[in-house]
Amino acid sequence: MADDTKDDDKPRKKSTLLGVGAPSAEEIAADAAAKAEAAADDAKASERLAERAAREAADDEKHVPSKVTKAAAGEAEAAADEAEVDAVKARTSAEVAKDAAKKAAKAAAKGDEAAAAAESKKALEASERAAEASKAAKAASAQAIEAQKKADAARISHVGEGEPEKRPALYLAEYESPEALAEAAKKVRDAGYEKWDCHTPYPVHGLDDAMGLPPTKLGFVSFIAGMVGLVSAVLMIQYMNNWDYPIIIGGKPTGIGAFPSMVPIMFELTILLTGFGTLFGILHFAKLPRHHHPIFESDRFEAATDDKFFISIEVGDQKFDMKKTRALLESTEPSYLELVEEEIG
Amino acid sequence: MSAAAPITELGERSLLPEGTTFNDVTEAVCRVTETKAPRGWWILFLPSVGLLGLMVACIGYLVTMGVGVWGNNSPNYWAWDITNFVWWIGIGHAGTLISAILFLFRQNWRTSINRFAEAMTVFAVLCASIFPALHTGRPWFDYYLFPIPNQMAMWPNFKSPLMWDVFAVNTYLTISVIFWYVGLIPDLATLRDRSKSLLRKRIYGALALGWRGSHRHWQHYERGYLIFAAISTPLVLSVHSVVSFDFATSVMPGWHTTIFPPYFVAGAVFSGFALVLTLMLIVRAVFGLHNLVTLKHLDLMNKFMLATGIMVGYAYALEFFIAWYSGNPYESWVFFHNRLGFGYLDEMGNWGPLWWSYWAMVSCNVISPQLFWFKRIRTSIPAMFVITIFINIGMWFERFVIIVTSLYRDFLPGSWGSFEATWVDIALYLGTFGLFMTLFLLFVRWIPMFAIAEIKATLPHAHPHAEHHDDEHEHAHDHGAEVAPAPAE
Amino acid sequence: MQIFPRSLNLLPLMLGGAATVGGIGLVGAIWYYLSPSHLQVGYEPEQPVPYSHRLHAGELGMDCRYCHSAVERSAKANIPPTQTCMGCHSVVHPESARLAPVRESWETGESIAWVKAHVLPDHTYFDHSVHLAAGVGCVSCHGRIDQMEVVRVDQPIAMQWCLECHRDPGPNLRPRDEITNMEWEPDQAWLSNMAEHVARVNPPEHCSGCHR
Known part of the structure; x- marks a missing residue:
């Protein structure tokens, strides 16, 4: 996980460095695409966390079947689903941004500034959407983890009841x-x-x-x-x-x-x-x-x-x-x- | 298995039938404790319990009335009681010999009989200890024998060979029990893990101490087992030596002799093997354990009896030589008149009245085992059954001869007497058989009577090929010839 | 399959500890409770006649040997026959109800069933005459009989107790004519000659001194 974020940081740093001068539309588009990609990855990571939390909550429910654990497991499950949807959204937006950046680069190569600028704008928009989706995924994941903690607490407090x-x-x-x-x-x-x-x-x-x-x-x-x-x-x-x-x-x-x-x-x-x-x-x-x-x-x-x-x-x-x-x-x-x-x- | 099958100890391949698996061993041994007792078991058990009742009754009668109900008199202060004591202690010797000495000599065939023999040691020593405990006259004061504070505010006299005997016999009993139990732990765990009912699981589980076959435990366990074998070996040689000191340190003609310690030890092993074999033949037939105790095992045991029987015969002969060679008339009197029955006649022109006991001893102990020179006898179950019973009888007579024929007519004709056993003597002796057989039958019924783990370790495929071992061993590795390696390390 | 709860893991250790403590406790209990100093000392059997040593030997000052007349000559300090009692009681309190068993014995010739207080094991041979001849006073073994209303065992009659004196008889020796004196204390002259007194008695310490 740590390695992934490191890799994602590199292009961003590069682009900010390049951004010292006046960034071209092509560059802006590439930057936006990279950001969108990173956001999608983050969203995926959040989804994984949410899924794990949901699994553990389900495990808690299995060991200590009770109302609290059941509710918490359900909540975690729902949050994980939400995170999954968000992650898919982020991924789609990132794809769009990537596509736009590619097109912007092609247009820039042809010298079609206007087209490049339009694609660049598209890429920026897509990147923003990806970032939003990623944020939502993160929130959902946090929700899932919260729910899992509840389930854990319920499980520990319920030792002696039902399955040990x-x-x-x-x-x-x-x-x-x-x-x-x-x-x-x-x-x-x-x-x-x-x-x-x-x-x-x-x-x-x-x-x-x-x-x-x-x-x-x-x-x-x-x-x-x-x-x-x-x-x-x-x-x-x-x-x-x-x-x-x-x-x-x-x-x-x-x-x-x-x-x-x-x-x-x-x-x-x-x-x-x-x-x-x-x-x-x-x-x-x-x-x-x-x-x-x-x-x-x-x-x-x-x-x-x-x-x-x-x-x-x-x-x-x-x-x-x-x-x-x-x-x-x-x-x-x-x-x-x-x-x-x-x-x- | 035919008697002609190969024997591992002679460099041949497998002691148990080819293709025996670990599970076969577990099944064969555990089955006995898990199925209903065969009819033969009940046929043996009920009379045994009856005899045990007889023993309890006799002890009750004896304690109430005093030791006068025995045939002991002056000058026969020792008679059946000490005879039985020495006889039972001797029976016990086979167990330790098989488990310890044969272990040190890496005789892997011992694994099929050692548990069995160890149990017999424990039970035999228990039976033996009854007699001196009662012979003190007031058994409730027997704790005077131990170095603990007592009513007299006196300490035991450690210069007395009888005191040495107390220590030797009790050490022997304690060490035998520990050795036996330590050997049992892994097998009790096997029974625990096979048990179906929770109660049974818990009983065996409690006894197995939570054994989980961990190699970290096996490592200490094996070294411990080796140490037990190493200390039991001198112990077993010492116990009957100390018992013989009871006699040899006195000045009685017929007792006061230096040959006693080795002579007693050889005799003890002799009688112990005989009783192990007698019972083994019965149990083997009752429970159908022909694959675990094969004719090869029986053959080897018979050879042991032949060897120790010859040693005992040598001791008998040498006693006579010394009696003559020493020129001591009292010594000669005891041997030629009291025992042999001729050569010296008393004033009435009679032989010693107990001459027949001496001849019973010689014919049972020296003559009958000579049949074991023949392989056909060594491998014939009925023949060896009869001979082992003869040996048991002969070894009882040996102790009787030593004790009574020395005491009843010694130095002064004024203190001569005679001995006649009473019904209490006989009933109590029979009763200890009841105790022994009851314990023994309960043992074969509830406790694995063969060392499961040890037998498994002797199977040809029991140990990984030792390619990481020293290379110089390589030439010995012609697959399959790798019989069970030395235990420990 | 887990067959024992985890809490049972400590049980064997606890049982082992309990067995050790119990074993030591058992030895200690035997040592104390089964010792003669606990079992014998203080034994005060009720006699058929409420005879008072305090009255006869103490207040009236009768010598021990008036009743136990054979003590200097025999192994046993004899129980006096009924005649000895009647010697006085035919005239002193001849009608006393408390003396009824004595009169009955006198008339029928049946002995009074006195209860023995100082009991020795059968295999021990104790001789009163030897001890008195050596100069061991009554009080050394029997305590202050002259103060006892009912006879009470005063010393533990254990082997070690006997042997203590046999090994070091000095403190229990006195002049022969003071043997029955309950209040005799050694004076300086007696103490200064102690070596001589001890040399005279030479008590046996071997087994057959007391066990034959």
Whole structure:
């Protein structure tokens, strides 16, 4: 959109520059035609905005069917229609202006000043009409956006009534084979996504690389937990049987001299705490248990624990973009692609 | 599948039938939990619950009357109770061995039996723990065994091997449960996703912790699984070693020997495999799981039993050698008179009255598994069913022999006694079968009894061709020969 | 299909926290509520005869050994037979209604069913005579009996409580002739010879000292 207006600005600037001298009829006509063209483009842009607003308003109505959303959606729809009509008008006028400018240029080339002046006038008039239509389109578009905002507000205030409100949560792409999944994963990895994941019914080897995952630190956690177990066994036995309350049996030592008798329990506690460390380490790193997750909204996803392979890219990713992400996933040829929405709240 | 089919572990292609898909595995395993229980299940379940009731009644009677209702006496302070304890603990060893040690050795065939065996470990250790808990005499004071503040305001004595046993068995139970449950999480998620009713979905869903097969989770999960295997391996070797310390650190002839730890561990694995196989054969027939547990699996398990049976036989022989070689008359007395039944006669000219238990042990444990040298026996279902039952009986007798024939006639003829089991001894032992079988049958009915995710990972097409892997592996890639690679990493 | 509401995501964590707190609480509760100092101390059983130690041992100043006559010679501090009561009460308050069970016992020969207040576990072998011979006073374990209308358990009869004294008997020792004196306080001369007193008793700390 921004690029379009920039391009449109150029001829206008040029013509004003040329206009420093006495502008010829041909030049005036060309200028008018360019202006009309720009106005038509603006009108088209306004129409698009109005249409989008109308679509979103309709979406709001679909999710939260109520009087307010229905009215707002209707209003937006009407405004969008109006903007469309205006845009067509502007386009027609721009065509007329263009045509007149062409004729003026031809006449000027032939040296027919009067004809050129007449065409130039026509072009000016057409350009004015185009500008007006564009203004009207803009107004209609503003109206549509206004209506859409109303619909949005109505939707947000109506959460809990009827259908709950939803927002996009992630893209879910399904693949038939681990090979396809690995290839797709590499593409997603190379595109620089971070909040994304592969979902497989069993651990697929090679995906660590394909996803670009750093090695897990679980071993470190388990090791620390095991050492805590070892030390706590020594301290426990020493505290209970030596410091707090020495139990002397058969005249045997109670302190560190009793080391051999401490070994079995040192070993068992090391194992026990390593086990706990590993269990809680897995749960911590995997952020489980997490019984509710937007990905479960997809019914298709139930095959992820059977025989299908999935890639999910979350909306929260910095690089996430509705269109680009979709295009990226489409380029990996998934057997199914879905935008999964989650409830707001 | 015929017994002549190739075995992956021997460099051949596929452990499961050719063309098995991921969905086939899911279907085969989940179907058991989703369809109505077959008649065979009910035929096993109802008597099991009956036996469980018997166990509860026996425990109630025992707690009310005191441990005197057992046949234990002076000098047989330990008898059936500790025999059963050691026997059940031993049964449990196969589970950890299969899930941990075979995992570390990359024996992929374990995937068809590990879940099953792990469950048996958990249930067997539960059954085992009943006996020492009751044998304390006042089970409501059993919390004295743990290092928590108690009524006496005393701490446990950590120099006692019985205390080590408390730690070893409880650690074993805890780690086994965690290991089992961690392995179950992805499969519970499979059941969740297949469930039709919301209640069922919610129950499995709650247990599956919201598992979504995320590879970021698999990464930690696989490393965690490896760590569990790595810690369970020394643990399983330690548990029965510690159980053997209960005996070996004493000065009883017949107990006071250094061969006990390895001897106990070998025996535990031996008996554990036997019971896993006995139950596996039943379940396989009841639920029709011949494609998941093939004759190849059974063949491999039988080889394991043959190997551990020979180890146990070696230990028996060596005990006699040491009894003779040490020149210790009490040791010789226990082995030749109390156990073997000849060589030493008592003053009446009699053999030890329990000689038959020793011979029952030897014939079941050493002689019967020798049949497994023959491939025809190893692949014959009725033959292996009978032999595994013999092994279970023999391993029970092993513990009985060790405990009772050492205790009932030792140093002083003045403290000689004899042992006779009471009906409570027998009923309680049978009752723990009820507990075990009830839990076990509920397990096969409601929980995936095969590791679905792990089996899938062993299918030939389970992993993408690793062209991004090191190039030096390239020569090994002749399509299809790429069997399931090593798990983790 | 979403099967759990989002609010449930915190539940496992909360359950875990509750289990931890509950577990610690359980251990704490057992530690406190199931300890002898909570369960035994303060036990005040109602006796078949409203016998008052305060009156007999306190106001009248009778020696403990007048009734518990075997305490210096036997493992048990015997409950006096009905004869001992009747020795006085055949002439003192012979018609008192409160003494009716005693007279009945005297006539029928059936013992009075006194309720034991200080109960030891069966596997513990406690010997009164040994402790008295070593110079442990009645008051050390039984408290101020001479002030009790009804006998009340004063000390927790727990293993650790026994062993505390066995490890450091000094504070509970006294001259043998002061054993039944409820008000005896150590003087300077006694305290200065403490090492000697302690060396004399040598209480056992091994298992079979009390458990045989």
